[in-house]
């Protein structure tokens with residue numbers, strides 16, 4: 531089996547990233563890389579700086595110093611929309627979905643945004659058979675095909691998170707940032723999402739921020755541990771489990 535965590539090209543590289551809010555140094559020299567096909571999980575206690583790091587990678591927050599590379603290209607000062615065009619995808623909060631529209635419509639809109647057609651003269655995307663087919667491919671990919679015509683407002687919480695993933699995949703990202711995809715889920719929904727991420731694993735480089743340790747240790751090729759804004763360790767799940775400093779700082783004996 532090919533070890534993607536050591537042999538694939540690095541698609542996302544974060545070097546020495548620093549961001550302070552007054553006296554609080556949220557990211558304090560963070561290094562992390564995501565290789566093609568790997569799931570790289572980022573874990574750390576509350577307030578460790580995970581959201582701040584993701585916001586800087588997306589382009590929503592400007593770092594004080596450091597570098598962000600996409601496919602070797604420096605995007606540290608590139609606006610968020612341009613990073614998305616370069617292949618950086620993100621699956622974030624449900625608030626990005628349009629509650630009054632169906633699941634399929636939300637994916638259609640994402641497909642239109644990718645092609646730039648959303649800003650052209652109005653036409654009904656539902657009548658475009660090729661586009662609808664592409665939307666169904668994405669919904670199938672996340673196990674939501676049967677709910678294609680359901681209004682977002684009528685979807686269960688876990689289904690919304692699945693849809694959010696389909697919306698992100700419709701943009702055909704090369705690197706996908708997953709910000710707590712299991713948040714608010716019960717064990718059953720969480721297990722389903724874990725299976726779906728497992729199913730698409732290998733097709734994208736994924737940076738997974740997640741508090742659900744079962745999901746993290748099941749999915750990740752590598753795990754980076756962030757504590758007080760510093761990356762204290764990067765290694766395989768087995769190495770992270772055994773690392774004394776990580777256990778002391780975060781996991782606690784017997785927690786994983």
Ligand SMILES: Nc1ncnc2c1ncn2[C@@H]1O[C@H](COP(=O)(O)OP(=O)(O)OP(=O)(O)O)[C@@H](O)[C@H]1O
Nearest residue numbers: 551554555556574575576577578579580581582583
């Ligand atoms: N806009 C801001 N202004 C001031 N302080 C901030 C801001 N954003 C984050 N912080 C601080 O930076 C530190 C890191 O916060 P961040 O939200 O990135 O951590 P986190 O690891 O994502 O936490 P959680 O797991 O709870 O989401 C915290 O001390 C937080 O209070």
